[in-house]
Structure formats: C-alpha cells, structure tokens
Amino acid sequence: DTAVSQTPKYLVTQMGNDKSIKCEQNLGHDTMYWYKQDSKKFLKIMFSYNNKELIINETVPNRFSPKSPDKAHLNLHINSLELGDSAVYFCASSWKSSGQETQYFGPGTRLLVL
Amino acid sequence: AQSVTQLGSHVSVSEGALVLLRCNYSSSVPPYLFWYVQYPNQGLQLLLKYTSAATLVKGINGFEAEFKKSETSFHLTKPSAHMSDAAEYFCAVSGYNTDKLIFGTGTRLQVFP
Numbered sequence: 001d002t003a004v005s006q007t008p009k010y011l012v013t014q015m016g017n018d019k020s021i022k023c024e025q026n027l028g029h030d031t032m033y034w035y036k037q038d039s040k041k042f043l044k045i046m047f048s049y050n051n052k053e054l055i056i057n058e059t060v061p062n063r064f065s066p067k068s069p070d071k072a073h074l075n076l077h078i079n080s081l082e083l084g085d086s087a088v089y090f091c092a093s094s095w096k097s098s099g100q101e102t103q104y105f106g107p108g109t110r111l112l113v114l
Numbered sequence: 115a116q117s118v119t120q121l122g123s124h125v126s127v128s129e130g131a132l133v134l135l136r137c138n139y140s141s142s143v144p145p146y147l148f149w150y151v152q153y154p155n156q157g158l159q160l161l162l163k164y165t166s167a168a169t170l171v172k173g174i175n176g177f178e179a180e181f182k183k184s185e186t187s188f189h190l191t192k193p194s195a196h197m198s199d200a201a202e203y204f205c206a207v208s209g210y211n212t213d214k215l216i217f218g219t220g221t222r223l224q225v226f227p
Binding site for chain 2: 004031040041042043044045048055056090092094097098099100101102103104105106107108
C-alpha cells in the first residue's frame with residue numbers, strides 16, 4: 001500500500017541509451033511531479049502534471065519527455081543518456097496544483113550512466 | 115522569484131541537545147514554507163509546513179518551526195535530539211501563485227551519543 005512508488009529503484013546504463021522510469025500514486029491526487037537530485041543533494045523540479053496536463057516544464061533538455069497516461073501515473077523517458085544525467089530522480093504527487101499543498105515523494109530512482 | 119538559503123550544510127549535536135537548523139527565504143509573494151526530511155536512500159517526508167495560519171508550526175517527531183516575516187526566516191528546532199533524527203533536512207518555499215517547490219541545499223544533521 002505504498003503511496004508513491006517508482007520503478008526501477010536502481011538503473012545502471014551506458015551513455016547513449018534510452019531509458020524510462022515509471023511512477024504511480026494511489027493517493028487519488030491530481031498533480032504529479034518529477035524532481036532531480038544531483039550528487040550534492042540539490043533538488044530541482046523538472047516537470048509537473050495536473051490531470052494529465054503539463055503545468056511546469058523547467059529548462060530541462062528535450063531528451064527528457066514526461067508522459068502521463070492517466071492522473072495516477074507519470075513516467076519519465078530519457079533519450080540518449082549522458083553522464084550528467086546520473087542522479088536520483090524523485091516522483092511526487094499532491095492533491096492539486098497549489099502552492100500550499102503537501103507534496104508526497106516516492107523513494108527515488110538512482111540512475112547511473114557509465 | 116523565490117529562493118531559500120540554509121545556513122550550515124552540516125550540523126552536529128549530542129543526543130539530548132537542542133537541534134536548530136536555519137532557513138532564510140526570499141519571496142516576492144507571501145510564501146508557503148516547508149521542511150522535509152530525507153533519511154539515507156529514501157524519499158523526502160514532510161516534517162511541517164507554514165501556509166499563513168499560525169506562525170509557530172508543530173510537526174512530526176517533536177520538530178517545530180517559527181515563521182518570522184521580519185527576519186525572513188523559518189528555522190527548524192527540536193528541544194532534544196535523538197539518534198534517529200540523523201538525516202538530511204531540506205527547507206523549501208512556494209507561493210500562492212505556484213506549486214513549484216524551491217528547495218534549499220540541505221543540512222545534514224549528525225547526532226552523537
């Protein structure tokens with residue numbers, strides 16, 4: 001009965017490959033997010049979706065493409081992986097797209113690009 | 115524009131001592147402020163948040179924070195540290211017109227016996 005789940009937990013891949021990370025929330029939330037945490041633990045938002053619609057799209061390379069098939073899922077596809085993409089990627093969700101809403105985070109996906 | 119500054123990337127305290135983690139914010143709109151905790155190899159968990167109600171906010175695990183507009187601060191405190199409090203703590207800000215959470219750089223809390 002995990003609230004926000006991500007798969008896989010660990011991902012090791014070669015430069016140039018394409019990979020996807022999946023996220024699912026069973027909280028009934030309308031809004032989902034992707035964050036990137038770098039090696040210095042700095043967290044930065046990448047995208048947010050509200051009811052399957054893209055709301056926030058930070059200055060992320062277009063090699064990163066989020067997809068929301070329904071409001072309980074937000075997947076992240078990464079093309080042509082680069083060394084600098086190595087990081088921990090967190091999915092999060094909240095009731096609605098509002099600044100005061102609590103965001104609930106998944107356990108993270110640790111991506112290592114070799 | 116919004117930003118958060120966490121003073122001190124590392125804080126060490128003895129078990130039973132006061133915990134004080136500092137956070138200062140900058141915001142062009144009335145801010146909403148959050149403290150999240152991250153245990154090793156885990157996701158972030160909300161400790162507490164300020165959303166323009168009471169300025170003294172109580173959270174989980176005995177933590178509390180006080181919103182001080184005049185000082186643009188939202189420092190996190192706990193009267194008595196436990197070994198289990200050792201973790202990374204993040205302060206974050208958003209606003210009424212955005213749900214984009216802007217995080218600080220984090221403070222690692224170490225608790226010594």
